[in-house]
Amino acid sequence: MSIRVIAEKCIGCKLCVAACPLGAVNVTKKLARIDIAKCNFCGACVDACKKFTAIELIRDNVQTVDKSKYRGVWVFAEQKEGRIANVTLELLGEGRNLADKLSEPLCVMLLGNQLGRLARQLICFGADKVYLAESDQLAVFIEDSFTEVITGLIREHKPNIVLLGATAVGRSLAPRVASRLETGLTADCTGLEIDPETRNLLQTRPAFGGNLMATIICPNHRPQMASVRPKVFNRPQRDELRIGRIVRYDYKDHSLTQRAKLLAVVKESAKTAGIAEAEIVVAGGLGLGDAGNFEIIEDLAQALRGGVGASRGAVNAGWTSYAHQVGQTGKTVRPKLYIACGISGAIQHLVGMQYSEIIVAINKDPKAPIFNVADYSIVGDVLEVVPVLTEEIKKVRIEDKEPVMSDSEQESELVLSS
């Protein structure tokens, strides 16, 4: 591939500079220059320069697959203990939109053991077809066997798009599948669209710690694979009357590769469990001053029956465990209500909670960046405000006659084998 600026045609207008997603174009002395080390030959500058045609891009003949052979939007259904993961339902909603835009079917891959009932559920939530692979070797998630079955199904049926949830399972599985198929994969998407011109999937995801949003395409390879963060898309309505097909694959007599084995599952105590799924999260930061004060966060969370979150600073100070950390190197949450207490709001924290529906920030420093993303701001001392808030919430709860749940700190360990 090569790209060059035709000096006689270039007027130094800088339209190409603004168009380049990678900052690879500079204009000096009224002449555009392209830094080849940064350029990815996407052609955005060429499009921007339509008027002057001063940039020439020569693309190598890339080996492209016959894209017309790839049809259908597919979703990998994540299930645990006989329950479909929320993110799978959210993907069915968005998958349905994409499939309708492309006039292609929406299909689901469901792997496990004795899941017939769930297959029907997936149809009610929008699937046209469910590929159901059952075997006791698929009863729990193991990367090897799941990769084998999924790549087998994809090679046989050639879907156009494959979507997975960006969960622990999805993030471990998707790169293995994409690598075996030698196709492109975009991680942690927060937006999906179909380009009306090329019919490519436009995949949007946060880049550089959430400072930028990148739009990524996979123009010459199929399927186009993307993982999607939980709680980005809405759950579709359940339609009991929807009709779809269930196609069974029997792997009972088929020996699947399994070079890893699940020995035991340890569930977190109710107090820390699943802040990624919680409807309300109360999070504490360094503004609390010391470890003992972290209790007021837990009290408020308990009164709201929500989860406890923390900034990286609070975790590093040892006030609470890493399981509670929200942000770039911790968990991403998207609750209905996020209350940030004594958290300044570094970008690394914001990327983990900025998609919450309502954000409340309580902080002493009126200039704290957390206030830039907050719906409701209280400038004040967390140690003063939070206990008052907790008391008022309790009063409201009593008025509503809703019992305040007591939390169980018991960890449960389910030993499968050893």
Place this chain on the structure above:
Amino acid sequence: MNIIVCVKQVPDTLEVNINKETNTLIREGVDSVINPFDLYAVEEGLRLKEQYGGMVTVLSMGPPQVVDTLRQALSLGADNAVLLSDIGFAGADTLATSYTLARAVKKIGHFDLVICGRQAVDGDTAHVGPSLAERLDIPHISCVIKIHEVTEEYMVTVRLTEEGTEKVKLSLPGLITVSKGINEPRFPSLKWKINAARSEIEVWSAQDISADENKIGLKGSPTRVIKMTTPQHNRQGQVLEGSTQEQVTDLITKLRQAEVL
């Protein structure tokens, strides 16, 4: 136990600046650091070596200045370091990166375990570890926070999930990606610092690892960034006024109106 640890040099993200005109990251003047999760990977490699013997080789791909990052790993106690640097590697997405790393791992030869950080804080994809395992045809476990038991044939690990943790047995040779919480990385020692300064770091080109030129760099990358935009925060922020009691009462009223309480 022979261990290969993959590391990435990343911009010190606390100092990220955006060029408003071009909507791109200003990389000039930004310090580079070793990816924080990779520090845990290096530390875990060193601990396993101290307990079970063997060698720790640190591997990275990037421009020539990445030798600084590798020297940092050597100053912590790694035995060898290899840098993959070639203009042909530029513009690689995670598929091309994992192919390139796999070629290098094969050239390094015998290993029992590959360790990667769970994700790089600049790209945040968490793809390269599992993808590399696939390229090497070995099993992997992501987000490991504890290693319980190690034998020649397998190791027992604890990985993070949404609900808690899982104890998983992994056949060796295998690959793990490690998360914060697995250890507390050490500081460089003077002895190893001197060693590191004297060490030659091998730099391998595409030719050195017999890479297929269609599978590396931009050419080997199926994905392409076509647009970068600055995220918009569309919140109509409202500062609540009055005494603490008034602010709290006001807040509760608003939250009830919004039906979150």
